[in-house]
Amino acid sequence: MYNPNFSIQYSLKARFMDENGVSRMVTKGLLVHLGCEVTTVSSSEECLRVVSHKHRVVFMDVCTPGVENYQIALRIHEKFTKRHQRPLLVALTGNTDKSTKEKCMSFGLVGVLLKPVSLDNMRNVLSDLLEHRVLYEAM
Numbered sequence: 001m002y003n004p005n006f007s008i009q010y011s012l013k014a015r016f017m018d019e020n021g022v023s024r025m026v027t028k029g030l031l032v033h034l035g036c037e038v039t040t041v042s043s044s045e046e047c048l049r050v051v052s053h054k055h056r057v058v059f060m061d062v063c064t065p066g067v068e069n070y071q072i073a074l075r076i077h078e079k080f081t082k083r084h085q086r087p088l089l090v091a092l093t094g095n096t097d098k099s100t101k102e103k104c105m106s107f108g109l110v111g112v113l114l115k116p117v118s119l120d121n122m123r124n125v126l127s128d129l130l131e132h133r134v135l136y137e138a139m
Helices: 006-010 021-033 044-050 069-079 098-106 119-138
Strands: 013-017 037-041 057-061 088-093 111-114
Touching (some): 013 021, 021 119, 057 069, 057 119, 069 088, 088 098, 088 119, 098 111
Parallel strands (some): 013 037
């Protein structure tokens, strides 16, 4: 269900990283439709350089050829020494095998979305992550 207050409720600013321009455009459209303020980047290095504590969620394609995006996830975690300032990192991948999900979790990514991403899946992942984050920060 579309929630026009989604971003207001969570003050949600998201960053999306994918080398594929079509994927960036489509995924940004889904996030904007859900009421998020979205900025996109085309490389993991650019993502690392411009991500800030204002970004609550960073979606990143982890299957970019020749790039180790899992290492970028670790570097994003290192950039934010205070856990409550770290964005939640979510992998986007076309791989459905269990080892991909396990690898994502071992590198500190908190969610995995399979491509192609649907509006319902995006909404569900955001809701689950942000509810968890709100509870975590309240502890």
